[in-house]
Amino acid sequence: MLTALGLLALAACGGGAGGHQLARDAGTTSTSVTSTPPSTSTSATVATTTSTGTPGPVVVRYRVERHADDAATADFASVVDATLHDPRGWTRAGFVFQQADDAPYTILLGEGPEVQQRCRPYDTYGKYSCQIGPLVAITADRWRSATPEWTGDLTAYRQMVIDHEVGHLLGLHHRDCAGPGTVAPVMLPQSTELHGCLPNPWPLPAEVARAARHDLPLAPGYEPGDPRDTP
Numbered sequence: 323m324l325t326a327l328g329l330l331a332l333a334a335c336g337g338g339a340g341g342h343q344l345a346r347d348a349g350t351t352s353t354s355v356t357s358t359p360p361s362t363s364t365s366a367t368v369a370t371t372t373s374t375g376t377p378g379p380v381v382v383r384y385r386v387e388r389h390a391d392d393a394a395t396a397d398f399a400s401v402v403d404a405t406l407h408d409p410r411g412w413t414r415a416g417f418v419f420q421q422a423d424d425a426p427y428t429i430l431l432g433e434g435p436e437v438q439q440r441c442r443p444y445d446t447y448g449k450y451s452c453q454i455g456p457l458v459a460i461t462a463d464r465w466r467s468a469t470p471e472w473t474g475d476l477t478a479y480r481q482m483v484i485d486h487e488v489g490h491l492l493g494l495h496h497r498d499c500a501g502p503g504t505v506a507p508v509m510l511p512q513s514t515e516l517h518g519c520l521p522n523p524w525p526l527p528a529e530v531a532r533a534a535r536h537d538l539p540l541a542p543g544y545e546p547g548d549p550r551d552t553p
């Protein structure tokens with residue numbers, strides 16, 4: 323039943339334990355990030371294709387789309403904004419997030435079939451979320467109720483799925499659980515398997531340090547297999 327692409331997608335974003343929650347892709351056109359030289363105000367921006375070597379804050383401009391209208395998803399945009407601006411999040415790695423209607427990146431909440439379509443060639447099986455090029459797509463059902471494998475609360479799940487997918491947008495790959503009882507890296511595919519780790523919506527210091535080098539291509543396209551970031 324699984325297509326080759328589906329298997330690749332599973333490997334790319336779900337981890338090895340029979341699922342994952344998101345995928346990323348390829349096939350996108352130029353994905354620009356707006357970076358701000360440290361000496362200027364944040365309103366003066368310079369478009370770049372990657373953040374390679376950028377020493378100062380890197381501005382990531384995004385817009386939010388919610389393709390659902392039920393009460394359970396009503397606060398999607400506000401939770402995205404709060405999570406991205408949270409001092410426990412990717413701001414620690416020198417990223418400044420700005421919401422704008424004409425932003426190059428989109429953080430979308432959609433129903434399973436839409437996410438499935440938008441995440442191609444990753445296969446989200448109608449339930450996983452993904453990042454592919456300039457798009458982060460969160461599946462609405464998971465936003466509503468998390469997953470059976472998640473041992474934290476729903477608020478933390480929502481923060482985790484945003485930080486995980488935006489971590490992919492920043493160029494990060496998956497990480498493993500260091501061992502039972504340790505705090506999960508945010509880049510562990512926690513939606514599907516915690517491997518004994520404690521649920522965690524925020525990047526660990528090692529993940530912050532990796533992202534803070536600003537040498538990863540932003541908004542990567544489709545990446546077959548499951549590239550890993552190591553400590």
Ligand SMILES: [Zn+2]
Pocket residue numbers: 334335336342343344345486490496511
């Ligand atoms: Zn992932």
